[in-house]
Amino acid sequence: MSGTYFDELYFDELAVRLREAGVPAERIVATVDDLRAYLADSGGDPEEEFGPAAAFAEHLVATTDHADGGTATGERWTWTAGIFTDQQRLNEFGEQGWEVQGIDRLGRFVCTRDPEHPQRWEYRREVVTPTGRDALTQRLAPEGWEPCGTWFCYAYYKRPHAALVGPEAKIGDPPPRPGRRLFFSPALYGFAAVAFTAAVALGLSSLAVLDRAGLDDDDGPSTLLGMAVGALSALVVIGAIAAIAELIHRRRRRR
Incomplete structure (x- = not known):
């Protein structure tokens, strides 16, 4: 069975749950269309993206009630x-x-x-x-x-x-x-590319440092240590880039 078949089963169950919760039919159609559009862009699996259909339906009902102020x-x-x-x-x-x-x-x-x-x-x-x-x-x-x-x-x-x-x-x-x-925006894609490149580069450089220190590449703990150091360093770089982005955003807002 294809992924599309299981996607349809997921959305069918979601629609049933929403209908049982009293959500209007036109709202169910609009919600399912929104979710399908999101998946088309992300290329993900509905259960991985949204969680089980029953639990997600409960969340959507709560969000819909809040968004509409209790009205349709x-x-x-x-x-x-x-x-x-x-x-x-x-x-x-x-x-x-x-x-x-x-x-x-x-x-x-x-x-x-x-x-x-x-x-x-x-x-x-x-x-x-x-x-x-x-x-x-x-x-x-x-x-x-x-x-x-x-x-x-x-x-x-x-x-x-x-x-x-x-x-x-x-x-x-x-x-x-x-x-x-x-x-x-293009800036967001650039940020993602820089963050990914930084993560890969720092991970590889950490492994290289451990190798030069005389640790065996086949040693599981040393490899895991290198990966952990690289990941931590990448998080620091990503955080710094995010902070710079926020500073740029604040400066633009003051203009």
Whole structure:
């Protein structure tokens, strides 16, 4: 049996679980279409990407309830972007009336838009530890910012543009929902390439150092030690690159 056959079995079970949970038929179709599009881009296996269908259905129901505020009205759209362009895209789509309601387990922004009275939204991204998140939220609250999602060390905040410009924040004729769901910049692909190259180079150099130190290549522990040192060094380099990317992002935001 092909992978496509098992994919269909997975999505059939997912649809059944969502239907049993009371999710509207049109929402089930849209959700399954989104997931299929994601798999087409990632080339992954649905159970490896999303987990068991039953558990994933429960998560999707919770996310859907949160995203819609308990109703089935309004437009819904999920999308994702890289760390180099996410805030730019958020504000671009916020100008079109898209409000972020949360971030799902795939790292996608779950957005809704009021079809009758759309308004503009403004977004910001902050780097914060889990223990410092509450303090940051309290500090930003007087300026009208409220949390709308977290992803690893990133915390995202939103506020209605009406807090700044009043009635002018309303949108008379919003553009249609974008046809794309992935917004990755060349900088992100460059970052991934550099990180991968650094990991490979540091792993090989660690093994070479151990070899020059007189350790036998056939010695299992020495090989594992070299791999561990290389992996740790690669993580340090990747962290440094991510920090540099965040500094560039902050500098651009201040301009």
